[in-house]
Amino acid sequence: MSHITIAASAKAFQQLFNEVENNFSFSKSDTANFGPFSASYSVSVHLSGGNLQLNNDNTIELQNVDIVFGTLDFKLCLDLPGFCIPSFCLVPDPWNGCLVGFPGFCIGGPICADLNLSGLTSQITDLKASLAPKYYIDPARLPGWTDLDAELNGHSNQWQIYIDPVLVNVAPIDVPATIDNILVNAITNAIDNLFPSWLPGWAVDIIMAFLGPIANLITDLLGITTSIAEWLSNLLGNLFGLLSLLETAIADYFASKYPLYQFEDPFPILPASGGLIPVKIPIRNLAATIDSQEMIVQANVGA
Template identity: 25%
Template sequence: MSQLTVAVSEDGLNEQLQAVQENVAVEIEGTFGEGGFEVAYELGVRLEEGTVELRPDRFDLDELDVVYDPVRFEVRFDIPELCTPSVCIPGFLGLGETCLPQICLFETDPDLSFVLDLGGIVESEVSALLAAHVEFFENPDRTPGMTDLDAYDDDVLDAWHVVIEPVTFDIDIVDLADTVGNALEKRLGDEIQSLIDAIPGASQVISAAAVFDFLRDTFDIFDDLQEAIHDEFETGASLGGTILFELAEQFARTKPITIPTPFPAAEDDPETAAEEGRDVVLVPVLLPLERPRVEVTDEELIVGLDVGVEQ
């Protein structure tokens, strides 16, 4: 029996992968905090730099980067005013008393406000074993009474679709909550130190570490931050699960090869007929396609089908 063979190269599959990557995106935003502090956050994920590599009887998705961008936190603190006591030392030897001035922190509202931006810094990686199979697509626009020629004329032929699906996934997800928490802890410490340094003499009587501990214990910010990120990204429909689901969905929508059936093996049109001096447009030769099969080599993804002749 005659056969029809259609193939797509590794480069062609990588072009399809680019389209898949561009359509996978995860984005969330929100706020949390109470009693003196608030954090507004914007978190997202995109995919970059993956490649499809063909091997005999299999093909792989390698080194697909998961880039966390944006990872942006706007932190605002309204901190209770902290003042050192005004201490006076009685005078002696005829000298008057000496008083240490009172120093106050956190007199404004908000007292601390800064943006922590980690976009593009945090990354992980996905790899997958991929498989291809052929599915029959029955065109819903083809009505029951149509002949194959009618369907051809109305461009509603049925088709065989090659579908790519992930068989196994390997995803390396970073602990985003700990990563952000550590970065925020360092940034908050720097902001407190800058605030103290801006007040003459404050660094002599106020410890930045003590203020930091006070804020951490009073507002419980780091536990709340990690809990919020954990709830948004790492429980239920987890970030890793969401990425894998989106990838699988996009691969399912990607059809690297679509073959209409019956297949128009010989076509004609009025322009060609006129150029050849013919008054009649020839009826196309339509070949029914059956029994599809897929083969993967180290160069191509190949689909073979058995054909017959129908006009």
């Protein structure tokens, strides 16, 4: 029989897990050129909620965890070299041809729209993991140090129990349909900002009429064959690879960044007092298992 047994009920485990989940953060920014347009984003993410289930096969399963993009600044630049409003016939010839065409006007260079997409969400649809005890030896610990030396220098060894995922699946980013209007308005504003001040309102309206519905313009220019919401979700999730990055970051975080439970080894049971050194107990053979009811941690006291 193990010298030490500690058990946490499913309820207690949920609370432990919440701490791990709440401390997750992920930040990333990137810029990429996709031909007719370029885009960049800066994102910070945290996790929220979800359903945790303990299984009898020594695993935990996590579902429907919201991945909240607390910050998601997105910038879309339409790179439009040589894009011109097609000319129309200015001086028609008598046989319904065109002698002189309206010379048209061209749009060159990038037009950029900043979108604040903070608050978008995705989900961890499925995360399956087992518990993995690890013994952490602080790399800053000097070879000649005793355990007490290491503690007093802040470089103690640690027993750590991690949630070690075997699979992580993240759902596509949930972009609401309202993004259509938001993007259209942003592009429209960007175009409006380009008109010279001398340009009368009716001329602006003619130009806007020539451009046609901005939504159509955007979908044409960006090559969008689905909805803008789906396109944006795909752009961020797949073309920028945010979903893969998130899956990797989540797996890495749970597996090695934030332990579910950790304590110093040797574990101090009596603090230093009156000039006397603390009393520390070596812990050996730490094991962590789980079943549908509880997490069980067992260990021995070293000699």
